Every structure is written in structure tokens, then in C-alpha cells.
Amino acid sequence: MLDFKTELKKYQPILDIEDVEENIHSEEIKDIIDLLQYLSENNKN
Amino acid sequence: MECPNCKSKSIKGYICNSCGVDIFTFSKSIKVSNLLYNKGLEKANNLELSFAIELLCQSIEFNKNNYYSRNLLGLIYYETGRIGDALKQWIISSNLVKTNNIAMSYMHIIQNNPDDLYSKNEAVVHYNKALDCLNKKNTDMAITDLKKAITINPNFLNAINLLTFCNLIIGNKSEALNLITKALKIDKNNKITENYHLTITGTPPKQTIESQRQKILSQNLTPPPSAVEPKMKRYSFINFFHIISFIFGSVIMLALMFFFIIPGSVSDMEQQILHSNNEIERISLDYTNFRVESDTRITELLEDNENLYNTLTELRLQINIATQNDRINEARLILAANPLEAAELLYEIDLSLIEEENLEEIIQFRDSTFLSAASSLYNSGLQQYNLGNFEISVGFFERSLRFAEAQPEDLVFIDDIIYFLGRIAQHGQEYERAASLFLQLITEFPDSNVFSQASERLHEILSSNSEQDMEND
Numbered sequence: 420m421l422d423f424k425t426e427l428k429k430y431q432p433i434l435d436i437e438d439v440e441e442n443i444h445s446e447e448i449k450d451i452i453d454l455l456q457y458l459s460e461n462n463k464n
Numbered sequence: 465m466e467c468p469n470c471k472s473k474s475i476k477g478y479i480c481n482s483c484g485v486d487i488f489t490f491s492k493s494i495k496v497s498n499l500l501y502n503k504g505l506e507k508a509n510n511l512e513l514s515f516a517i518e519l520l521c522q523s524i525e526f527n528k529n530n531y532y533s534r535n536l537l538g539l540i541y542y543e544t545g546r547i548g549d550a551l552k553q554w555i556i557s558s559n560l561v562k563t564n565n566i567a568m569s570y571m572h573i574i575q576n577n578p579d580d581l582y583s584k585n586e587a588v589v590h591y592n593k594a595l596d597c598l599n600k601k602n603t604d605m606a607i608t609d610l611k612k613a614i615t616i617n618p619n620f621l622n623a624i625n626l627l628t629f630c631n632l633i634i635g636n637k638s639e640a641l642n643l644i645t646k647a648l649k650i651d652k653n654n655k656i657t658e659n660y661h662l663t664i665t666g667t668p669p670k671q672t673i674e675s676q677r678q679k680i681l682s683q684n685l686t687p688p689p690s691a692v693e694p695k696m697k698r699y700s701f702i703n704f705f706h707i708i709s710f711i712f713g714s715v716i717m718l719a720l721m722f723f724f725i726i727p728g729s730v731s732d733m734e735q736q737i738l739h740s741n742n743e744i745e746r747i748s749l750d751y752t753n754f755r756v757e758s759d760t761r762i763t764e765l766l767e768d769n770e771n772l773y774n775t776l777t778e779l780r781l782q783i784n785i786a787t788q789n790d791r792i793n794e795a796r797l798i799l800a801a802n803p804l805e806a807a808e809l810l811y812e813i814d815l816s817l818i819e820e821e822n823l824e825e826i827i828q829f830r831d832s833t834f835l836s837a838a839s840s841l842y843n844s845g846l847q848q849y850n851l852g853n854f855e856i857s858v859g860f861f862e863r864s865l866r867f868a869e870a871q872p873e874d875l876v877f878i879d880d881i882i883y884f885l886g887r888i889a890q891h892g893q894e895y896e897r898a899a900s901l902f903l904q905l906i907t908e909f910p911d912s913n914v915f916s917q918a919s920e921r922l923h924e925i926l927s928s929n930s931e932q933d934m935e936n937d
Binding site: 429438 | 469479483484486489490493494524526528545546551552556581588589592593595598599622625627629656765
């Protein structure tokens with residue numbers, strides 16, 4: 420049997436095209452390379 | 465060798481002297497990102513779009529500048545109706561690489577078809593509304609919005625899955641199955657869709673079974689043997705055997721309990737009983753000892769009490785003796801001056817308290833004092849009687865009688881006292897008292913000198929009473 424609340428949590432609102440620009444600016448994607456750079460800068464200091 | 469990050473050639477070991485980055489790890493990250501992109505591409509070609517999205521997202525996490533991953537991810541989002549996410553990826557990709565980037569052409573196409581873009585966005589709006597309605601448990605409104613979204617964009621996978629879910633809620637399984645089929649055509653092996661299929665039918669969708677079978681075959685594994693229904697007889701034999709085994713096991717269990725567990729329990733209980741009995745005995749013994757001690761103590765206390773009482777009695781006796789001796793001595797002292805008072809003092813003494821050796825002397829002293837006092841009082845009473853002061857004379861006569869009672873044989877005027885008291889009573893019309901006194905005199909003093917007078921007075925009283933009785937009648 421499906422649990423309503425549990426199942427519903429799998430669905431999230433989809434990005435509207437009007438919110439794309441705002442979403443890009445607010446997002447700060449960090450990948451592993453950024454992490455490595457951060458670590459290297461810390462080592463230098 | 466140049467640094468993949470800053471393109472510097474100043475490298476020491478694996479560390480770039482210019483930017484300080486670990487070149488080995490850096491290069492690995494990029495390789496992994498590319499590998500994930502390739503896998504994502506493979507999945508996308510196989511229409512396993514959910515897996516492809518996962519892999520491409522991971523690729524971006526390893527290298528956010530991997531615009532290939534972003535372009536493909538955007539494409540998949542566009543295909544499945546997630547317009548905003550698609551645009552986002554393409555915009556970022558085009559910012560990363562401005563030339564020879566397919567993302568630019570995608571965006572051109574979209575910009576050249578604004579109706580298509582806005583209609584697909586409207587589908588997104590309907591979807592978001594439907595989600596909002598479902599959060600408020602308004603399933604009907606949600607279904608309406610989702611149907612609109614799917615009508616606008618038939619490949620809107622999220623909307624199809626959500627509509628499937630709504631149909632499951634309202635119990636419309638046939639419609640749900642239709643939607644599941646539709647979704648699986650767009651995205652094979654979508655986990656949410658498969659889950660819904662499993663919920664309705666109890667089995668995963670055919671596509672999943674097919675792909676699993678292909679996986680097994682591709683790994684050169686032998687397929688599992690098909691299940692064969694056992695024959696009824698064999699099933700019955702196994703059941704009977706199990707029953708026998710159960711019974712046998714039960715018997716062994718009971719035997720083990722009887723020989724090992726129960727004796728142990730019984731032994732424990734016996735120990736407890738023994739301990740309890742010992743405790744009871746101890747308590748009984750303690751109680752007995754306590755009783756004995758208490759009785760002994762009570763006896764001792766009673767003895768002490770008795771001793772104290774005896775001592776107190778002795779002391780009281782000694783006090784009384786001392787008091788009596790004081791009285792006697794005082795009586796001796798005042799006898800000459802006040803014989804009446806001396807007699808009063810001696811009247812109070814208790815002869816039993818007098819020592820044996822002194823008793824006779826004290827008795828003689830008392831008697832002589834009483835005699836003297838009685839005589840004195842008689843004379844005073846007679847004097848007052850002759851004066852007609854009967855009340856005063858009564859007092860003297862009665863006091864005299866008191867002392868006279870101690871030694872009546874020595875006092876010759878007792879009969880006179882009784883006679884005079886009788887006369888006074890007669891005079892005061894106390895005939896009963898008078899008669900009583902005259903009768904006493906006649907009875908106790910037959911040789912009295914006032915015998916005849918007493919008899920006459922008594923006769924008078926009795927006669928007057930009988931006359932009065934006759935008058936009353």
C-alpha cells in the first residue's frame with residue numbers, strides 16, 4: 420500500500436521559467452574541484 | 465605536464481606551484497565526471513531517463529564546468545517537461561563555453577518558438593498547482609490540473625506519475641495502469657512508476673523483468689530454474705513428517721524440563737521455603753526472647769514498685785507515728801492549761817501505732833484526759849441547761865458524750881447527759897429523737913438515777929402521739 424504523505428514527498432515543485440534567472444544567481448554550485456582549490460588555498464595560508 | 469586548473473607548467477610532484485591544487489585528484493575528478501557523463505548518455509540512449517538524470521547530476525558534482533553533462537541534462541529535462549530546469553542548465557552551459565556549444569542552439573530554438581515554451585511552462589504551473597492541492601488533500605482539483613498539464617505536454621513525466629498517484633488514491637486502478645504504461649514509454653525503469661505498477665499488480669512491469677533478464681543473460685549467468693509445483697502426496701508426507709517432528713520435539717522438551725528445569729525450580733523453591741522457615745524460626749525465637757525479657761523486666765518493675773510502695777507505707781507510718789507522738793507530747797504540754805484541747809488532740813490518735821511498751825501509759829493518759837474533758841463539758845452543759853440555753857448545752861453534752869464513749873464505765877453522768885438531751889429534744893418538740901434517747905437510757909442504763917424520769921417522759925411522748933393519731937382519725 421502507498422502511504423500518501425511518504426509518496427507525496429517524492430514530488431517537488433518544478434522550476435518556472437520566470438524563476439530561472441533568480442535560481443541561477445542564488446545557486447552556488449560546489450564541485451570537488453572547488454573543494455580541492457579551497458583546501459589548497461588553506462594549505463598555502 | 466601542465467596544471468589542468470590554471471594551465472601552469474610549474475609543477476612539483478603532484479602539486480601545482482601556481483594554484484596549489486592537487487593535480488592527481490583534480491585530474492581524477494574530471495575523469496570521473498566524464499565517465500559519469502558517458503554512462504548518463506548511455507542511459508539516455510536507452511530511454512532510462514531517471515538514471516541518466518542521476519548520473520549527469522553526479523557528473524556535474526565532480527566537475528561543474530562539464531558543459532556536456534549540462535547540455536544533456538537540460539535536454540532530458542526538456543523532454544520530460546521540466547522546462548525551467550532545462551533552461552537553467554543550458555544558460556549555465558552557455559556561460560561556461562560560449563562558442564561551439566549546442567546549448568546556444570537549443571536556446572535559439574526555444575526563443576524562436578515562444579508559444580511552445582510558454583505552453584509547456586503553463587503545464588508546469590498546472591503541475592505546481594496540483595501539488596499544492598494535494599498537500600491540502602484536495603485530490604479532485606489536483607486531478608483536474610494534472611490532466612490539463614498532461615494535455616499540454618504529453619511527455620510531462622512528473623505530472624503523469626502524480627496523476628497515477630491521484631488515481632491510486634481514488635481507487636481508479638485501470639486509469640493508473642494506463643498512465644503507468646504511458647510513463648514507462650517515456651522513461652523506462654522509472655522507480656516511481658515501477659513502484660506504482662508493483663502496488664497495483666503485485667509484480668514489476670514487464671520492461672523491468674525484460675531488462676533484468678537481459679542483464680542476467682548478458683552476464684552469462686544461467687537463468688534460475690522455474691518453480692515446479694510439488695505433488696499433493698509429497699506435500700502431505702512432508703506435513704505429516706513435520707507434525708511427527710513437532711511432537712517428538714515437544715516430548716524431548718518436556719523431558720528436558722522434567723529432568724533439568726523443573727527439579728531446578730523445585731530445588732529453588734525448596735531453598736526459599738527453607739529460608740523462609742528459618743526466618744520464621746528466628747523471628748519466633750526473637751519474639752520469645754523478647755517476651756521473656758519483657759516479662760522479666762515487668763516482674764522487676766513490679767517488685768520495685770512494691771518495694772517502693774512498702775517503703776512509702778513505712779515512711780507514712782513513721783510519719784503518722786511521729787505525728788501521733790507530737791500530738792501526745794503537745795497534749796501533755798497543754799493539759800493543765802487547756803484540758804479540752806488536749807483531749808481533742810488525744811481523740812485523733814490511733815492506738816495501733818503506739819509502741820507496745822508505751823501503749824499502756826498512753827492509754828492511761830488518754831483516758832484520764834478524756835475523763836477530765838468529759839466532766840468539764842458535762843458541767844458546762846448542765847450549767848447552760850439550767851440557764852435555759854438548750855442549744856449551747858446540747859453542744860457541751862454531745863462533746864462530753866464523745867469523750868465519754870472512750871470509757872463509758874468510768875463516767876457516771878453519761879445517763880444524765882442522755883436524759884438531758886432527751887429533755888431538750890422534747891422541749892424542742894423533736895419527739896422522735898427524744899423518745900429514742902429516753903429509750904436508749906432505759907435500755908442501756910437500767911440502774912440509772914434518772915431511769916424513772918426517762919420512763920415517764922417516754923410515756924408522755926408516746927401518749928401524746930396516740931392522742932394526736934386519734935384526733936387525726
